[in-house]
Amino acid sequence: MPRNLTVIHRNVPEEEEEDDDDDSSSDETDDSGETDDSSSSDESVVLLDVVTATATTSSRKEKEQEEEEEEDDDGGNDWNRQERIKSLEDKCNSLKKKDEEWRKKEAELRVKLSVCQKNEACWRQKYDELSERTSNLERSVKEFDKKLLKRIAPVQWNSGNKLGLNHNTESATSFELQHNVTSPLIELLVIFSHFQQGLQLYGARYFDVDHVGQILVIARRPTQINGPHFLTKMSLDSPSEQDDVLLPSTVKSVRDMHVSPSGRFALLASMGKKLSVVSLESNNIVVNYDLPVAAWSCSWDINNSNYVYAGLQNGMVSVFDLRQTVRPLETRVGLTNNPVHTIYSLLENSGIPSGTRNLLTASSVGLCQWDIGSEQKQPTLIKETVNQGVCISLAYCQSKENIVATFRPKVEIPDDNNSISQVSQTQSHNIGENVLGSHVVFNRLDSGYQSFGSICAYVPGIRLPKSTILELRDDTSLFACGDGSTTNLALQELPSLAVTHCLQSNHPVRDVKYVTSDKSNLLCCLSEDRVQFFSQKLQ
Numbered sequence: 001m002p003r004n005l006t007v008i009h010r011n012v013p014e015e016e017e018e019d020d021d022d023d024s025s026s027d028e029t030d031d032s033g034e035t036d037d038s039s040s041s042d043e044s045v046v047l048l049d050v051v052t053a054t055a056t057t058s059s060r061k062e063k064e065q066e067e068e069e070e071e072d073d074d075g076g077n078d079w080n081r082q083e084r085i086k087s088l089e090d091k092c093n094s095l096k097k098k099d100e101e102w103r104k105k106e107a108e109l110r111v112k113l114s115v116c117q118k119n120e121a122c123w124r125q126k127y128d129e130l131s132e133r134t135s136n137l138e139r140s141v142k143e144f145d146k147k148l149l150k151r152i153a154p155v156q157w158n159s160g161n162k163l164g165l166n167h168n169t170e171s172a173t174s175f176e177l178q179h180n181v182t183s184p185l186i187e188l189l190v191i192f193s194h195f196q197q198g199l200q201l202y203g204a205r206y207f208d209v210d211h212v213g214q215i216l217v218i219a220r221r222p223t224q225i226n227g228p229h230f231l232t233k234m235s236l237d238s239p240s241e242q243d244d245v246l247l248p249s250t251v252k253s254v255r256d257m258h259v260s261p262s263g264r265f266a267l268l269a270s271m272g273k274k275l276s277v278v279s280l281e282s283n284n285i286v287v288n289y290d291l292p293v294a295a296w297s298c299s300w301d302i303n304n305s306n307y308v309y310a311g312l313q314n315g316m317v318s319v320f321d322l323r324q325t326v327r328p329l330e331t332r333v334g335l336t337n338n339p340v341h342t343i344y345s346l347l348e349n350s351g352i353p354s355g356t357r358n359l360l361t362a363s364s365v366g367l368c369q370w371d372i373g374s375e376q377k378q379p380t381l382i383k384e385t386v387n388q389g390v391c392i393s394l395a396y397c398q399s400k401e402n403i404v405a406t407f408r409p410k411v412e413i414p415d416d417n418n419s420i421s422q423v424s425q426t427q428s429h430n431i432g433e434n435v436l437g438s439h440v441v442f443n444r445l446d447s448g449y450q451s452f453g454s455i456c457a458y459v460p461g462i463r464l465p466k467s468t469i470l471e472l473r474d475d476t477s478l479f480a481c482g483d484g485s486t487t488n489l490a491l492q493e494l495p496s497l498a499v500t501h502c503l504q505s506n507h508p509v510r511d512v513k514y515v516t517s518d519k520s521n522l523l524c525c526l527s528e529d530r531v532q533f534f535s536q537k538l539q
Helices: 001-029 033-153 193-198 417-422 425-430
Strands: 156-158 162-165 173-175 187-189 204-210 215-220 230-235 243-246 254-260 265-270 274-279 286-288 297-300 305-311 319-320 330-332 342-345 357-363 366-372 390-397 404-406 434-445 448-460 468-471 476-483 489-493 500-501 511-515 519-527 530-538
Touching: 156 243, 173 204, 204 254, 204 511, 204 519, 215 254, 215 357, 274 297, 274 305, 286 390, 297 342, 305 357, 342 390, 342 500, 357 390, 366 390, 366 404, 390 448, 390 468, 390 476, 404 448, 404 476, 434 476, 476 511
Parallel strands: 173 187, 254 297
Antiparallel strands: 156 162, 162 173, 187 530, 204 215, 215 230, 230 243, 254 265, 265 274, 265 297, 274 286, 297 305, 305 319, 319 330, 342 357, 357 366, 390 404, 404 434, 434 448, 468 476, 476 489, 489 500, 511 519, 519 530
């Protein structure tokens, strides 16, 4: 072996050196002799045996050491292999547990899927039932409209782009859609054919008509988020002539608007806690009153245009004199904290003391009369409106003092959690939709108010609709409001509230006004960014 040979070669020279020394010493003492030579040879043989034995022993030890190292390496590998096998077994067990968990979840999801499929089948069945019910109701409405329109001639196209909707022969008036206002009848006018298609009034919410200057003033919301609010003035003679009046950011959304009797100013009640007077000549705000809360309604005094009124969100009414631009003359507390959504100034009559101005307001509790200037600070609730429901609209006619109030049913909210389920399904279903309410007719007398009766009607479940009363020149009074069941504009004769006309409107009516002038009387209807006009002339 190489390592043993190295050891032998390393040891042999030392012996040879010793032999040389011995030889040299022997040469010095004795030049030659056979006896010494034989002894030297024997010593060399012995020394060689010793070296050979030493090398063999070293080789054997190295082999044993290598074998021990190999055994140690094999033992370490076995330990690592066992640890790895154990780790893999642990992973397998973990994966088995996860597999079991996923199988359980899969089973649960399959159960839920089965339940959902059953529910879907139930909902589909209910949907089919409701669809069939809706179809039946639509057929019923169409049959009702056919019966109603028996008093109206069939719609037909005439020359000059006229669409005739002629009323029965018993009436001295009729309705027709045409390009201009030349017929001496009551006409349905959409001011030029292109107005309905191209001149949309986006964001229109409330409006009024200046019958002196023949201008339509429209309050419009912003066309973009956080955009400005503004008024749009549009000429009735030429609708393409429009002028926008930018309102200050503090005014915010307009809740009510009325043009002054002179036609020079517009009174605005806004959610920005402002009551503003805008000049329609300069397009500037000339008076801007600060209010404690938002204003929901406003009105000019019909007896003295220096006075204006604001119905507030907290049920109060504020009185202002335009000659004093700092603060209101007085603010009176209402019967409740509900917003005053409509306010009218009443004509003076013999039944009120001199110097007292009367107001008629509407809130959810009903109608109230306010005696401004008297010692009685609180309003008087008109008893004929008690227990009628929630008042959502009020129309008043000055000439005959006719009044029509619109009510919707109350939705009782239980106080305790246990009785929540007692709310009827019909009530919860109708919230936000049209509900079956009523119109109630009153007449103002010197000694109070007289009720002439009521009629059921579909009214909005949340929205506060607008309505008005028409005084035709044949001494006929008509009540105009949106029909919740068809979205059309319905005209009902007073005081019977019998429907005499049903004018088509594809969207719910937002606002409606009736304005008289020397030339013609206008019934204006706003519905979903579109305005329609009804013009009355003598026959």
